[in-house]
Amino acid sequence: MGQRGRKKGANGEQSRALLLTIGAEEFAKNGYYETKVSDIVKRANVTQPTFYLYFQNKEAIFNELVQLFHDKLFEYIKRSRLEPGIELESISMKITFGLKNIFTFLSEHPDLTRIGFLVSNDAEDMKKELVELIEGNLSYEVQEGYFHENIDMNLVAECLVGMIERLTFTKLFQGLKDPESLAKEIVDLLLNGMISKQD
Structure with missing residues (x-):
């Protein structure tokens, strides 16, 4: 089973929800173009690969x-x-x-x-x-x-x-x-x- 399969379940949903919450804060404060995926993952205390398990890119989380x-x-x-x-x-x-x-x-x-x-x-x-x-x-x-x-x-x-x-x-x-x-x-x-x- 790949990494995507291992991330499913309660912890995965919590990580995804946290990324959405922090993403919302960053986009609301900085706008779309000034918000960086690296800032979102840093604040969420997760890795960039974790972000890309749930969202294809910055546009996907914003949309x-x-x-x-x-x-x-x-x-x-x-x-x-x-x-x-x-x-x-x-x-x-x-x-x-x-x-x-x-x-x-x-x-x-x-x-x-x-x-x-x-x-x-x-x-x-x-x-x-x-x-x-x-x-x-x-x-x-x-x-x-x-x-x-x-x-x-x-x-x-x-x-x-x-x-x-x-x-x-x-x-x-x-x-x-x-x-x-x-x-x-x-x-x-x-x-x-x-x-x-x-x-």
Whole structure:
């Protein structure tokens, strides 16, 4: 049995997970071009041959991290879609819960978030895909009677992606807001607006 076979199992999975974690830190801090495999393996305290057991090259580990961010974020967005039959009084709470989960994921994975939103060459395409997914959720929710039909849901989706990205870096990562309070404030703004309610 070759070296690849000997590396399978719990220790192999731990080494692979460690390389992904440290790789994410290095790419997030230094960018793609300034990150070196030698720096990743040095910090992980493994050999370069060990790295190449799991990843073909630097591009392979980077692409896996980008894909991991994409898949997890999109999973949370898909789960945030409002299901049919929600009481009107519960809509705000349900949307806040979904948005809080998204911000929680981003706050728990700051390096992946920086890679996915900023470092990756595919970041802009990913954001466009994100807009399409959110717009699809919103259009479904319009059909369910939760929102007005005369609102441009593409515009709303673009705004939401912009808010999520920008506020993650300026509020969440700075420790100025936690996921729940950030989600509540966004939902309150979008559902209730800014006009003072005067009697």
